[in-house]
Amino acid sequence: MENWHKEAIVYQIYPKSYSDTNGDGIGDIRGIINKLDYIKSLGVNTVWLSPCYPSPGDDNGYDISDYRGIAPEYGTLDDFKEMLDGMHSRGIRLLMDLVVNHTSDEHEWFVQSRKSRDNPYRDYYIWRDPVDGREPNEWVAAFGGSAWEYDELTGQYYLHLFSKKQPDLNWDNPKVRQEIADMVNYWLDMGVDGFRCDVINNISKDFTRPYAGGNGPRLHEFLHELHERALAPHKALTVGETWGLTPAQALELTSEARGELTMTFQFEHLLLGRVNGDKFDPEPLDKKAFVDILAKWENGLKDDSYPVLVMENHDQPRALSRFGDLKYPYESATMLAALLFGMRGVPFIYQGQELGLHDPTFNSLDEYRDIETINAYNELKASGRFSEQELLAKMQYGSRDCGRTPMPWDTSENGGFTSGTPWIKTQVDTGFTVEEQEKDENSVLNFYRSLLSTRKTEEALRDGEFKLLLNENDTSVYTRSADGSTVYVVCRFADSECPMPEIVPENATVLLNNYDSFEKTLLPYQALWLKA
Numbered sequence: 001m002e003n004w005h006k007e008a009i010v011y012q013i014y015p016k017s018y019s020d021t022n023g024d025g026i027g028d029i030r031g032i033i034n035k036l037d038y039i040k041s042l043g044v045n046t047v048w049l050s051p052c053y054p055s056p057g058d059d060n061g062y063d064i065s066d067y068r069g070i071a072p073e074y075g076t077l078d079d080f081k082e083m084l085d086g087m088h089s090r091g092i093r094l095l096m097d098l099v100v101n102h103t104s105d106e107h108e109w110f111v112q113s114r115k116s117r118d119n120p121y122r123d124y125y126i127w128r129d130p131v132d133g134r135e136p137n138e139w140v141a142a143f144g145g146s147a148w149e150y151d152e153l154t155g156q157y158y159l160h161l162f163s164k165k166q167p168d169l170n171w172d173n174p175k176v177r178q179e180i181a182d183m184v185n186y187w188l189d190m191g192v193d194g195f196r197c198d199v200i201n202n203i204s205k206d207f208t209r210p211y212a213g214g215n216g217p218r219l220h221e222f223l224h225e226l227h228e229r230a231l232a233p234h235k236a237l238t239v240g241e242t243w244g245l246t247p248a249q250a251l252e253l254t255s256e257a258r259g260e261l262t263m264t265f266q267f268e269h270l271l272l273g274r275v276n277g278d279k280f281d282p283e284p285l286d287k288k289a290f291v292d293i294l295a296k297w298e299n300g301l302k303d304d305s306y307p308v309l310v311m312e313n314h315d316q317p318r319a320l321s322r323f324g325d326l327k328y329p330y331e332s333a334t335m336l337a338a339l340l341f342g343m344r345g346v347p348f349i350y351q352g353q354e355l356g357l358h359d360p361t362f363n364s365l366d367e368y369r370d371i372e373t374i375n376a377y378n379e380l381k382a383s384g385r386f387s388e389q390e391l392l393a394k395m396q397y398g399s400r401d402c403g404r405t406p407m408p409w410d411t412s413e414n415g416g417f418t419s420g421t422p423w424i425k426t427q428v429d430t431g432f433t434v435e436e437q438e439k440d441e442n443s444v445l446n447f448y449r450s451l452l453s454t455r456k457t458e459e460a461l462r463d464g465e466f467k468l469l470l471n472e473n474d475t476s477v478y479t480r481s482a483d484g485s486t487v488y489v490v491c492r493f494a495d496s497e498c499p500m501p502e503i504v505p506e507n508a509t510v511l512l513n514n515y516d517s518f519e520k521t522l523l524p525y526q527a528l529w530l531k532a
């Protein structure tokens with residue numbers, strides 16, 4: 001089906017933390033297979049699976065050592081095919097994670113590349129001579145330190161925008177591009193439906209910039225080529241992970257006529273609550289800006305592109321802890337869902353978000369596993385500016401591990417995630433397990449189910465036009481309209497009541513409500529979808 005992305009509702013699985021079936025403390029593909037009926041029951045029709053390829057695990061699988069295999073800790077290729085069949089027979093499509101800005105340094109290409117300057121794989125990566133005995137430029141890696149690593153053996157530096165175990169591929173080399181296209185075809189021929197494309201706007205570097213980054217001069221050319229060689233023939237869906245774009249740049253990447261990507265994520269609202277976007281530097285959330293930014297993207301992409309609606313993934317602390325209110329966990333988690341997923345675009349729901357999870361508590365550095373967190377802690381500690389307590393508070397605020405602890409399935413030890421020792425701590429809070437929420441009609445889980453089924457049946461909520469009518473004093477109202485039918489989305493983004501805004505029609509039909517009543521007062525964190 002062409003354009004199936006407009007109907008997609010995506011559930012992201014982080015395999016390491018989903019469900020463990022063999023007691024090694026690591027989630028696995030058989031664990032996903034066991035949960036397929038649960039996934040189907042949510043009302044999603046697409047799964048994005050974070051990387052499950054062989055990897056030394058420096059960055060939990062985002063450092064791939066074999067693009068065509070399945071990590072032994074996750075299972076076998078046969079398990080993978082069984083999972084894919086199980087999804088397809090339930091009407092669920094599968095997006096894999098395409099991590100092609102970099103490989104692991106243990107990938108055979110890099111093992112060869114670093115051997116000698118004239119190795120046939122040398123130009124698969126980005127090697128530079130030292131400049132004045134130092135790094136070729138000032139670029140800094142996302143996980144700390146220089147983006148250049150010196151390699152004794154051949155006397156040159158290689159580029160790594162992430163950890164030094166994640167060398168960047170050289171997309172200017174046509175052989176690299178052909179290898180990637182062949183690999184993409186390999187998975188698509190197997191029946192995979194598309195890809196989430198990791199840091200994809202970095203594949204073409206802009207070396208004129210003072211800071212590390214992509215959006216380089218050949219980005220569009222590279223993406224169009226991949227589209228022609230692999231994606232278009234399979235009608236594959238792609239969603240680009242693209243930080244820091246403007247709506248105009250996003251349109252360029254996703255307009256249908258150009259044939260590059262289907263959609264791109266926009267994360268601008270996820271930078272809020274952080275001084276200059278620094279995840280370890282907290283500031284109070286600007287709630288008005290949260291809604292204004294979402295509206296800006298709705299309006300910016302309305303003509304020729306379909307937005308992505310996201311507030312959680314494996315790189316982010318939980319939305320309830322970031323944007324919600326722990327004194328109103330049900331009300332604020334459901335309000336955030338109604339606010340975001342009432343908009344035009346493809347909903348992305350990260351595992352555990354459907355339970356309204358909040359961040360787990362980390363008591364010491366050794367409870368963390370994430371390379372970014374551990375490196376940031378060590379860098380900040382070395383600066384001598386913070387006490388141990390302040391450092392731990394910073395990590396608790398921004399760590400990616402906040403979203404990576406295992407799914408709490410039931411109230412047994414380790415939440416039923418594993419019978420062994422989990423790879424990272426589990427936190428199981430009363431009321432926040434699948435088992436309990438299944439039984440509770442008024443759970444976040446069941447709210448997500450009704451939200452998603454309402455979205456599917458209301459024409460205006462699918463491709464209808466978005467219009468922001470009000471966003472002030474912690475109350476926002478927007479409409480979605482199609483073919484003469486209009487849905488009002490009304491949200492109270494505060495722990496206090498306020499009068500119902502006058503622009504809200506009085507005699508509307510309630511499609512969705514996180515309280516029992518719809519009267520003249522909007523209650524704390526109340527959210528309504530109303531049909532005029």
Ligand code: TEU
Nearest residue numbers: 059062099142162198199243314315372
């Ligand atoms: O993330 C890219 C990215 O820029 C950030 O979201 C990242 O989490 C980090 O905070 C940068 O400071 C993608 C993946 O989602 C992430 O898990 C990987 O670690 C990263 O790429 C490298 O592959």
Ligand code: CA
Nearest residue numbers: 020022026028
């Ligand atoms: Ca396992």
